[in-house]
Structures are given as structure tokens and as C-alpha cells.
Amino acid sequence: MAEKLHVVRNQKDTVFRMLFREKKELLELYNALNDSAYNSPEDLTICTLENAIYMNFKNDISFLLDSEMNLYEHQGSYNPNMPLRDLVYIAKQLEKYTRDETIYSSTLVKIPVPRFVVFYNGTDGQPERQILRLSDAFEKETSEPELELKVLMLNINFGHNKELMEKCRTLREYSQYVDRVRKYAKRMRIEEAVERAVTECIREGILADFLSSQRAEVIAVSIFEYNEEEEMRKIRASEYKNGKEDGIAQGIKQGIEQGIEQGMVETCKELGVSFEQTVARLKLRLGISEQEAQEKVRHYW
Known part of the structure; x- marks a missing residue:
């Protein structure tokens, strides 16, 4: 069994990933989502795809538990392409999972049940929960798609999905922390806003151990996250106003x-x-x- 979670390292870290790369917190989140009561973090088997990057898609956290392969993704902006991204990723995961089997035999090769969840906390309004379907991307509408993949997207902004938050303290306190950063950033520099949010949360027992032990890293990552969110928000506003201009998209990306x-x-x-x-x-x-x-x-x- 792997000792560490499979967390994307060639992409930017987020506070969410930092929190839930730990098995204890990840199991708490899984139990809250599934109304289960697993109590041993070692029941989690982490799925890793070493050096496997396909179309530059990698999953945030992936793990096996109770014959289910769970793919969790944190998103700070709405992405309707998550079903397609997860399709690419799960195909690579299952290829690795069945590498010692032959799919050309007369014996049925068993595979774990795939589960796909996106935890969204962007600033654009989104419902409490919604299902993103691969079939929505099909160029031609079909009533009975022969290939389907469904992703559960949950809004984890403060005040949303209260029942889930009550079941998962870590997720609830993460939501409170992000809310404070955004609230203070409206009236002071982001560096000051993050510093104040971290200090207050530690004092009030919100993610206190995590923030105390990784204070400098959390502050740096939070600043990067907020700045990137702001840049993406400006770009989306510009696209909405002027229309999408594919010719300058790469230049914008490089500037960011x-x-x-x-x-x-x-x-x-x-x-x-x-x-x-x-x-x-x-x-x-x-x-x-x-x-x-x-x-x-x-x-x-």
C-alpha cells in the first residue's frame, strides 16, 4: 500500500489539496459523502499514475475503498469538461489496475466502481449540487447514450451544502477559512487579508492545527490562489463582453x-x-x- 496520497505535483497546490492529501481527513470526507463509518485511514489504497500525463490531465486525489475507485477534484472555477477529463483519467487508471489481467479471455475481468466528485468553490454562482454528464458534450443529441460518465459537482462555498458540512468538520472549516479570506480581501491587500484570516482562524480553532503547522505555506498558497482567481475572473468578464477570441487565448495564458x-x-x-x-x-x-x-x-x- 502506498504511504502518501496521489496529489498532483506538476500543477499548483491549493489549500484544499494540502488538507485532503492526508488519509485521515480524506476518509472523513469520504464518510461524509457516502454516509459510511469507516474508521481506519489505512483502509484507503492510494492510486498513483507515475509519470502518466495524458493530454495534460491529472486528477487531484484518487483512491480505492470498498471496491470503489474515487476520483476527487477541487475546482476554483466552473469547468463543464470534467466528465471528459475524468474519462481520460479513469481509462488510464483502469489500464494500470488491470495490467496483470487479459481482457481478451473468456473470463470476466472485474473492476472497481468508479466515482467522480468535483468540489467547487469558485465565486460564480452554482447550485448546491449538480450532475455533469459526458453526453452533454456529444455533438449530436441522443436519448440513450451508449457511453456515459456522470460527475457529481458540489458547491462547497460557505453556507452551501450544510448537511455535508455538518458531517465533515474539515470541509466546513475550510469553507469558513476561504470565506474569511475573500471577505477581508474586499477591503485590504490580499497579503493582509490572508494573514488576518489565518491568525483569526487559529485563535478561534478553525483548522487551527493545520494552519499553525503550515502557516507560511498556507499563506503563500492562498495568495497565489486568490490572485489566479482574480485573473481568471477578469478574463471571463472580458470574454463575455467582447466574445471569445481564440487567437489571443494563448497570449493571455502566458501573461497569467x-x-x-x-x-x-x-x-x-x-x-x-x-x-x-x-x-x-x-x-x-x-x-x-x-x-x-x-x-x-x-x-x-
Whole structure:
């Protein structure tokens, strides 16, 4: 059994991923979602796809429990393509799962039941829960699709899905923390807003152990998350106003990435993070080589 959760390392970390990469908290979330009462985190078997990146899609957290393969994804913005992304990912997972079997034999090869969940906490209004279907993407509508994949999307913003929040303390307190960051960011700099939210939450027992032990990392990640959300919100507003312009999409993306890189380096420097540690974080977040990370850090240091 793997010792650590399979958490995407070549994509940016989020506070949500940091929280639920721990088996204890992940099992708490699973129990809340499924009205189950598993009490041993070691019952979780983590599914890893080492060096398997297909179409640049990787899942946040994937694990086996009770003959179910669960794929959990955190999204800060609405993405209607999650069923297609999960289809690509589950195909690679099942290929790995059945590698010692032959699917050409007369014996039925058993596979775990796939479960797909998206935890959404973007600022665009979304319902408490909704089902995203692969068939919605079909170019031609069909009443009985022969291939279907359904993803449960849950709104985990503060005040939503209260029954689920009552069952999962970690998720509830995460929602409270994010809400405070956003509330304070409306009237002060994001750096000050995050610092204040972290301090208050620790004092009031909201994610206290987690925030205390990983304070610097959480502050840095929270700032990056908020800045990226703001950039994406500006882009969506521009697209809505002017129409989608595919020709400039790549340029916009590159501009955002450059701004994030600079923000990461400057924030790490302000927090007293060493040059070497900053290089390591940039390498981890952007999925780039050691040399590339060093060059970027030197550029903004």
C-alpha cells in the first residue's frame, strides 16, 4: 500500500489539496459523502499514475475503498469538461489496475466502481449540487447514450451544502477559512487579508492545527490562489463582453503564468523563504526542470 496520497505535483497546490492529501481527513470526507463509518485511514489504497500525463490531465486525489475507485477534484472555477477529463483519467487508471489481467479471455475481468466528485468553490454562482454528464458534450443529441460518465459537482462555498458540512468538520472549516479570506480581501491587500484570516482562524480553532503547522505555506498558497482567481475572473468578464477570441487565448495564458511566477518569487522572498526553497516550490508548482526554476527565480529575486 502506498504511504502518501496521489496529489498532483506538476500543477499548483491549493489549500484544499494540502488538507485532503492526508488519509485521515480524506476518509472523513469520504464518510461524509457516502454516509459510511469507516474508521481506519489505512483502509484507503492510494492510486498513483507515475509519470502518466495524458493530454495534460491529472486528477487531484484518487483512491480505492470498498471496491470503489474515487476520483476527487477541487475546482476554483466552473469547468463543464470534467466528465471528459475524468474519462481520460479513469481509462488510464483502469489500464494500470488491470495490467496483470487479459481482457481478451473468456473470463470476466472485474473492476472497481468508479466515482467522480468535483468540489467547487469558485465565486460564480452554482447550485448546491449538480450532475455533469459526458453526453452533454456529444455533438449530436441522443436519448440513450451508449457511453456515459456522470460527475457529481458540489458547491462547497460557505453556507452551501450544510448537511455535508455538518458531517465533515474539515470541509466546513475550510469553507469558513476561504470565506474569511475573500471577505477581508474586499477591503485590504490580499497579503493582509490572508494573514488576518489565518491568525483569526487559529485563535478561534478553525483548522487551527493545520494552519499553525503550515502557516507560511498556507499563506503563500492562498495568495497565489486568490490572485489566479482574480485573473481568471477578469478574463471571463472580458470574454463575455467582447466574445471569445481564440487567437489571443494563448497570449493571455502566458501573461497569467508570468504574473504567477513573479508573484510566487516575490512572496517567498517577503516571507523569508530561501533562494533554494523558492526554486523547489517553483519547480513543484510549474512542473519545470531545476535549471528552468533557478533561472526564473534569479530573474525576479
